[in-house]
Amino acid sequence: MTEMMNQLKKIGIIPVVVLNDVKDALPLAERLMKGGLPCAEVTFRTAAAEESIRTMARAFPDMILGAGTVLTTEQADRAIDAGAKFIVSPGFNPKVTEHVLKKGMPMTPGVCTPTEIEAAMSLGLDVLKFFPAEPSGGLAMIKAVCAAYVNLQIMPTGGINAQNVRDYLKYDKIVACGGSWMVSGSLVKEGKFDQIEQLVREAAGIVKEIRG
Ligand code: 3PG
Numbered sequence: 001m002t003e004m005m006n007q008l009k010k011i012g013i014i015p016v017v018v019l020n021d022v023k024d025a026l027p028l029a030e031r032l033m034k035g036g037l038p039c040a041e042v043t044f045r046t047a048a049a050e051e052s053i054r055t056m057a058r059a060f061p062d063m064i065l066g067a068g069t070v071l072t073t074e075q076a077d078r079a080i081d082a083g084a085k086f087i088v089s090p091g092f093n094p095k096v097t098e099h100v101l102k103k104g105m106p107m108t109p110g111v112c113t114p115t116e117i118e119a120a121m122s123l124g125l126d127v128l129k130f131f132p133a134e135p136s137g138g139l140a141m142i143k144a145v146c147a148a149y150v151n152l153q154i155m156p157t158g159g160i161n162a163q164n165v166r167d168y169l170k171y172d173k174i175v176a177c178g179g180s181w182m183v184s185g186s187l188v189k190e191g192k193f194d195q196i197e198q199l200v201r202e203a204a205g206i207v208k209e210i211r212g
Pocket of ligand 1: 016131157158159160178179180181
């Protein structure tokens with residue numbers, strides 16, 4: 001694993017963020033840093049994603065910022081230009097993945113079947129996103145596939161929350177879990193940044209409890 005993946009493994013939980021307004025980017029980044037999860041996957045599901053990443057990356061250069069839901073090479077280029085340090089996609093798109101890897105950037109495409117895992121591994125990847133984690137079999141499925149692909153490490157997202165994240169974090173093939181429960185769209189929209197910081201702090205506490 002790369003140094004950045006090792007850092008993400010130490011952080012343990014990656015807040016998955018959908019930002020509709022760039023003005024929320026800075027207060028959100030501040031609360032993530034203060035609460036103890038100095039990372040985020042900012043999804044390209046909104047027009048505000050690119051500028052939000054740029055704003056967060058400038059204010060907090062040490063934050064490990066990824067761009068999520070990257071579906072095209074053009075989005076990948078914009079995300080990288082904005083300061084994203086890794087690129088995430090919900091599925092495995094060889095064209096986008098090869099494009100990002102050629103630029104020397106880390107990419108974690110989403111997979112949820114052995115066939116997709118092998119296709120992604122054939123490009124040299126050994127850390128993959130398992131998505132959508134809970135509907136696709138959750139930890140039991142991850143353990144089953146990791147038994148076959150012994151060098152594979154997983155970043156699960158989708159349906160992970162404060163109740164079930166402990167079980168994922170206990171499994172040593174999990175790099176970090178992605179989740180939106182501490183940074184939900186409604187909390188951001190309503191400007192409930194105190195509550196976000198509290199949920200982030202609790203999430204960071206769970207990582208410490210499980211991983212030390
Ligand atoms: C997503 O696609 O939004 C992420 O996987 C997060 O999923 P979640 O909202 O279930 O945490």
